[in-house]
Amino acid sequence: MALHDFEAPLLKWAFSQIISNNFNTEQIWKMVKEKANGKGRFSKTNFWIAIRNPLYCGKIYIPPYKEEKGYFVLGKHQPLISEKQFADVQDVLDGRKKEIKPKILSIDNLPLRGFLKCPNCERMLTGSASRGKMGNYYYYYHCSSPCKTRFKAELANDAFLKQLQYLSPKEGMVEVFIEAFIKDFNNKTKAHNTERTNIISEIDTLNKRYQNALLKNADGEMADDDFQEVKRLTKGNIEVLERRLNDLAVVGTEIKDLVASTLKKVANIARRYENGDIEEKRLIVSSMFPDFLEFDGTRHRTPRLNSAIALIYQNSSRLQDKKMGQVYHF
Structure with missing residues (x-):
């Protein structure tokens, strides 16, 4: 999701909290919701997509097209965090670093302390x-x-x-569920695939228009003022389309990877x-x-x-x- 001025500092704070290892991701999301006080787009789904989105470290994902493989390019927007910070966050989320230091100190013999509720008076044990x-x-x-x-x-x-x-779960059940989920997800996102193709075509058309204007300006066939106006309009439209393209691509890829990773851990x-x-x-x-x-x-x-x-x-x-x-x- 593209961020407004109100949302950007909160998401930047969330990235720093994930890296610090002081709270798990669920707790950080709840704190962001509390700080936002009902403002902004901080549903749990949006939050998970955002902290997995390389757009915020300056990268844009170009999905596979025909014979070409998908790849990342540097965008022209101002990154919210550095590439190293983004990589550190992904390490935490993927389990390559310990995600959480317990908020409630607990010795080895009492791992459930802070999670159990009294069956009689409903206070926490x-x-x-x-x-x-x-x-x-x-x-x-x-x-x-x-x-x-x-x-x-x-x-x-x-x-x-x-x-x-x-x-x-029984052996093989998780793999079957993952396969079924991905198949169903792909069927439901066919419209997104069509939209991605159309966006890529629009970007290609705008790039050709800009290149054509550049050549005309160099040959003296287009005035500098006219060229600058064409440049401003085409580059602006390209940036908007790139953001839409990145959101579409990352959402599908990250949701499938997140579900597969989560379910394998469940097994x-x-x-x-x-x-x-x-x-x-x-x-x-x-x-x-x-x-x-x-x-x-x-x-x-x-x-x-x-x-x-x-x-x-x-x-x-x-x-x-x-x-x-x-x-x-x-």
């Missing part, structure tokens, strides 16, 4: 350790006074891991959680369960799943969607 008579430490998730709700951390942690394992989510460090565990929890978890002593439930997770399991008997209160038991 905290967690702590108590020392036993033999000097061993025992960890608990518990509510604040006067509520006495308390669960053994080992019990809640084991239940959560078993539920993740239960959710793991091994339980193994990643079990073997991950505390940051990895908390990142998985915050990504899959954007609201909160509630533990009843046996299993966890949540009012809302990450949309990608909900979609891939929408026809699975492994995921029970309780319409009353829209609660997911997984």
Whole structure:
């Protein structure tokens, strides 16, 4: 999306926050929404497209045309961030750098601290350790006074891991879903492909018009004032068309890449959680369960799943969607 003066500083701030590794991307988007206070185009979809869009580091993507492969060119617009900053952001988003330092400090035995909601009073549970008579430490998730709700951390942690394992898709299911999604996406974007072809043709026509005017001016067949006017109009129109072309190309490419990358991570989510460090565990929890978890002593439930997770399991008997209160038991 092309940015207005109001949106540009907020998106630039978002890029810097992603690089700093202090919050996950979901949290950064929510902070941007709060700062925007209802202004600007900062829906979640627009935000994800924007932070993946090389337009903001000065590059424009020219999609494949006939026998030619797609490629990037330097645009004539002022970049919002440097190419290095854009590359650093992509490293974070693609998992080549740790995306998040936990906002709530949590020791290894309490990975769910800050995510669990009390089933009795609806406050968020905290967690702590108590020392036993033999000097061993025992960890608990518990509510604040006067509520006495308390669960053994080992019990809640084991239940959560078993539920993740239960959710793991069958072998090959993710690949099938990705293939079906891309096929459906391509069918629905045929109109965009036609529009891209038309834009490329318009750009080519404008470039030829400019080159023709340049030659006439050099040969003395066109006055300098007339040439400058043709140059201003053609270059201005070309820049507008290039922005439209880049938006169309990047949206399709990035959405498909994002869906494929996300779903491949879902396939091994339980193994990643079990073997991950505390940051990895908390990142998985915050990504899959954007609201909160509630533990009843046996299993966890949540009012809302990450949309990608909900979609891939929408026809699975492994995921029970309780319409009353829209609660997911997984």
